[in-house]
Amino acid sequence: MIFTTYWFLVFAAIAFPIYWLLPGRLPRFVWLLAVCAIFHGHFAGAAGVLPIIVLALATYFAGRSGRPGWCAAAITLCVAALGIYKYAPFFTNACIGWFDPKLAEQWTAWIKQTLPAAPPLAISFFTFEFVHYLYDVRKGRPRIDSPLEFALFAIFFPTLVAGPIKRRGDFLPALYHGAAAVTPEDVVAGLCRIALGFAKKTVISDNLAQAINYYAPVFTKVPLGMRWLLFAAIAFRILLDFSGYSDIAIGLARMFGITVPENFRWPYLARNIQEFWQRWHISLSTWIRDYIYIPLGGSRHGITRKIINGFIVFALCGLWHGAAWNFILWGVFHGAGLAICGNYRLLFGPVGVSLGNFFDRFPPVSWAVTTLYVWFGWLLFFYPLPQAWQMALSLFSK
Numbered sequence: 001m002i003f004t005t006y007w008f009l010v011f012a013a014i015a016f017p018i019y020w021l022l023p024g025r026l027p028r029f030v031w032l033l034a035v036c037a038i039f040h041g042h043f044a045g046a047a048g049v050l051p052i053i054v055l056a057l058a059t060y061f062a063g064r065s066g067r068p069g070w071c072a073a074a075i076t077l078c079v080a081a082l083g084i085y086k087y088a089p090f091f092t093n094a095c096i097g098w099f100d101p102k103l104a105e106q107w108t109a110w111i112k113q114t115l116p117a118a119p120p121l122a123i124s125f126f127t128f129e130f131v132h133y134l135y136d137v138r139k140g141r142p143r144i145d146s147p148l149e150f151a152l153f154a155i156f157f158p159t160l161v162a163g164p165i166k167r168r169g170d171f172l173p174a175l176y177h178g179a180a181a182v183t184p185e186d187v188v189a190g191l192c193r194i195a196l197g198f199a200k201k202t203v204i205s206d207n208l209a210q211a212i213n214y215y216a217p218v219f220t221k222v223p224l225g226m227r228w229l230l231f232a233a234i235a236f237r238i239l240l241d242f243s244g245y246s247d248i249a250i251g252l253a254r255m256f257g258i259t260v261p262e263n264f265r266w267p268y269l270a271r272n273i274q275e276f277w278q279r280w281h282i283s284l285s286t287w288i289r290d291y292i293y294i295p296l297g298g299s300r301h302g303i304t305r306k307i308i309n310g311f312i313v314f315a316l317c318g319l320w321h322g323a324a325w326n327f328i329l330w331g332v333f334h335g336a337g338l339a340i341c342g343n344y345r346l347l348f349g350p351v352g353v354s355l356g357n358f359f360d361r362f363p364p365v366s367w368a369v370t371t372l373y374v375w376f377g378w379l380l381f382f383y384p385l386p387q388a389w390q391m392a393l394s395l396f397s398k
Contacts, residue, residue, distance in 0.1 A: 002043055002161055003248050004202060011039065016255055020187075025179040029148055032156075032179075032256065039157040044121035051120045055081055056154045059130040063137045064145060071134040078134075082127040085119040090323035122160050124320060128287055129154070133168050135291055144168060149175070158252035162245035164263040164283035171260070178257030190254035197247030205240040208233045216383075220394040227395055234382065235375040239268065242281065268374070271359075271366040273337040276374055284320070288313050303343055310342075311335040321381075326388070330380040337373055 002008060015035040022028045041049055055078050062074035083091070089108045096103055120126075133153075137143045144150040152175060159166055178186075215222060215230055222230070246263040253260045263282050270276035277285045293313045299306040311332060318331020345352040359366035379388035 001201065001245075003252075004198070007042065008039075011035070011042075012252075019256060020182055025176065028179040029152065029175075033148065033151055036152065036155045036157040036160075040121070040155050040160065047116045048118075048120035051081060051085065052123070052126055052155075055126060055130060056151070059134060059154075060144070060147065060150045063134055063143045063150075066137060066143060068138045071138045075131050075134045078127045078130045082123055085115060085123055087319070087323045088115065125160065125163060125165060126154070128165050128284075128291075129167075132165075132287060132291060136168065141169070144172070156253070156258075158249045158256075159260055162242070162249065163281075164246060164249065164261050165287050166260065166283075171258075174258045174260065177259075178253075180257075182255075182257035186254050186257045190251040193247050193251030193254060195251075197244045197249075197251060199244075200240040200247060201244030205237050205244060208237040208240070212237060219391050224395075224398055227391075231375060231379075231391075231395060234378050235268070238378055238381070239264070268371060269367070270370050270374075271363055272370055273334065273341040273373065276370060277334075277338070284317070288317055292316060303346065307339040307343065310338050314338065326380055326382075326384055329385060330377055333377050333380055337377075 015031075019028055019031055019035075022031055040052070044052070058074045058077050062070040065071075088111050092111060093105075093108045097105075133144070144153060149172060153166065153168060153171055156166065156171070156175075212230060212233055215226075219227060219230060243264040250260055250262070261283060265279045265282065267276050267279035270279055293309055296309045296312065297305055298309060312335075314331040314335035315328050316331065317334070318327040318329070321327045321330075340347075345356045348355070359369075376392055379391050382388075383391065
């Protein structure tokens with residue numbers, strides 16, 4: 001975890017006090033950009049920084065031009081870069097492997113030798129933020145003319161590693177507000193949020209991960225009650241891990257006086273799958289809604305098209321989390337959940353209406369069904385399908 005390294009602690013001890021002491025917006029903008037560049041350069045290295053510089057320059061100049069064609073070309077470049085760096089070995093093996101496994105193995109090996117050992121740091125977040133900005137400019141929304149403002153939008157380090165995914169319209173006003181004045185309340189609130197995030201991530205989630213990794217190979221052999229405890233531990237491990245990172249990012253930004261959007265709002269209290277995605281990784285789910293689901297047609301072309309669009313966007317959501325079939329399957333699983341959740345009253349006729357009325361009268365039942373559905377999905381997220389299936393079955397068998 002980047003934020004727990006000694007280097008970062010020293011970095012933060014220097015970066016924040018100087019920012020607070022500097023007078024006025026412009027000096028703080030310049031200093032903040034410097035520390036963001038140092039952070040990115042240190043953790044990404046030259047091989048990780050250079051591709052992002054290219055994508056950022058292409059995004060800035062395409063947006064500055066305001067021309068739809070240039071914006072579309074820059075969007076294509078960003079998406080292509082993400083596909084090459086993060087997914088090229090996976091897609092090569094998946095596509096060519098169908099008819100020539102040996103050739104697929106050779107091509108995959110060549111790609112791995114050609115590309116860096118790991119994708120550029122946070123390239124998924126860079127891509128989503130750049131695509132959002134370019135798409136909005138194409139639609140006539142305000143562009144960022146200042147290179148300094150765009151650079152701060154691009155490499156603002158608190159949200160660089162794990163989000164929340166920023167949007168230009170929210171971030172720039174918050175940036176100007178933070179650079180104007182940082183209050184003691186901002187610093188205290190930021191420190192408290194950071195402490196909460198560290199507690200979630202390092203104290204609880206990391207220890208849960210150790211227990212899960214120890215027992216997962218023998219999951220089906222431990223007592224039934226222990227299996228259910230591990231099942232819950234898997235669910236809370238990922239919640240506390242993801243939301244812990246977001247808490248730290250939100251707290252670090254707040255210490256600069258900058259407010260970034262919330263990313264998690266008690267998702268395990270959701271009473272249906274739609275509500276879950278309104279509470280879970282909010283910046284990701286709303287991005288997917290606004291920049292993939294709605295452009296595909298959303299729910300405007302009938303129920304069949306609506307369901308197909310839902311499956312497409314959640315398969316892509318799963319793929320965004322990692323280049324592996326289990327992530328895609330997890331996305332499809334949630335696509336199915338949303339299709340059923342949003343349409344079962346219509347699809348199942350009187351039975352669906354009666355079931356919906358029953359859930360409305362007994363909210364704890366709808367909460368329990370939603371929670372179990374989401375938690376079973378985490379087995380697909382973390383484990384190959386045969387293992388996930390065996391673990392799920394063992395929860396109902398002695």
